[in-house]
Amino acid sequence: RLGLNTKFLGHSIHYLDSTDSTQKVAHKLSQEGCPEGTIVIAEEQKNGRGRLTRHWYSPKYTGVWMSIVLRPNLSPQKAPQFTLIAAIAVVQAIEELTNVLPEIKWPNDILINGKKVTGILTELQADVDKIDSIIIGIGINVNQQLSDFPDELQSIATSLAIESGRKITRAKLIQCILMKIEKYYHVYLEKGFAPLKILWESYAISIGKEIIARTVTGEIAGRAIGITNEGILKIEDDAGIIHEIYSADIEIKK
Ligand code: BTN
CATH class of the missing domain: 3.30.930.10 (Bira Bifunctional Protein; Domain 2)
Structure with missing residues (x-):
């Protein structure tokens, strides 16, 4: 059909x-x-x-x-x-x-x-x-x-x-x-x-931007630098630490 x-x-x-x-x-x-x-x-x-x-x-x-x-x-x-x-x-x-x-x-x-x-x-x-x-x-x-x-x-x-x-x-x-x-x-x-x-x-709009990721355990702010081969989001915070985010709501900062 x-x-x-x-x-x-x-x-x-x-x-x-x-x-x-x-x-x-x-x-x-x-x-x-x-x-x-x-x-x-x-x-x-x-x-x-x-x-x-x-x-x-x-x-x-x-x-x-x-x-x-x-x-x-x-x-x-x-x-x-x-x-x-x-x-x-x-x-x-x-x-x-x-x-x-x-x-x-x-x-x-x-x-x-x-x-x-x-x-x-x-x-x-x-x-x-x-x-x-x-x-x-x-x-x-x-x-x-x-x-x-x-x-x-x-x-x-x-x-x-x-x-x-x-x-x-x-x-x-x-x-x-x-x-x-x-x-x-x-x-x-x-x-x-x-x-x-x-x-x-x-x-993807979020990549390269400053974002806030709200996860069940709290918030992480930083720059979205890409996704891993598993499809997990990578965020680099101000201290240069890279966080891998499995699940979150993302706010893109203007
Ligand atoms: C989301 O953005 O939170 C995901 C929404 C997914 C909606 C679809 S509509 C077809 C399928 N059946 C559902 O009950 N949900 C998904």
Whole structure:
């Protein structure tokens, strides 16, 4: 139905009119042993989930709310890299289908003109040393107008339609993203993360900037100097000490 030209990604599509969370459905399918490349797409999520137990606003017919199941034969430490791979795919698909240039804010936000248009949530089912499945959830605000967002989101969120001034066909966007994820997944399996790290850094806004990283254990301020081969953010503080950040909210200082 999506006219996909992929080898495996999206060959099994679970399309739902309404659901709690495509992430939840994908977890269940994965536990039941669904094939790699299975995707779940919903027109609406009643309980869309963001990082750090936040809610993800997912109204009907206006966005892309999608989860992808991958089963790479890797250790769980590699999982954060998949957020970055998905982000590259989404940025490139947006560039291809619109006239806007999105940027990536580590680890998982895609921004246009400083406002969030996409969030990516990567979750794992794994043993200590082996991934069973990686579930990549992608939420893209596509055709909302500003007034469609709840008040508290209006100053921080945006959609592709707001930024590009036209309506975007969601099926085309999904198709484009899936083809790119498949392509970069193969690059990753064949060549590792190094070529993707360079690509990712070329879209990243935080690199080279003064930032504050808020983690569960506290704040670290300094200059974001890049990401490691694992996809972990490196920050150099004023004393020249380099901190490796696995998970945080990032504020970019002006
Ligand atoms: C974030 O920025 O915090 C991540 C948001 C991820 C939202 C997507 S929408 C599809 C999938 N299903 C969910 O419940 N969440 C992800």
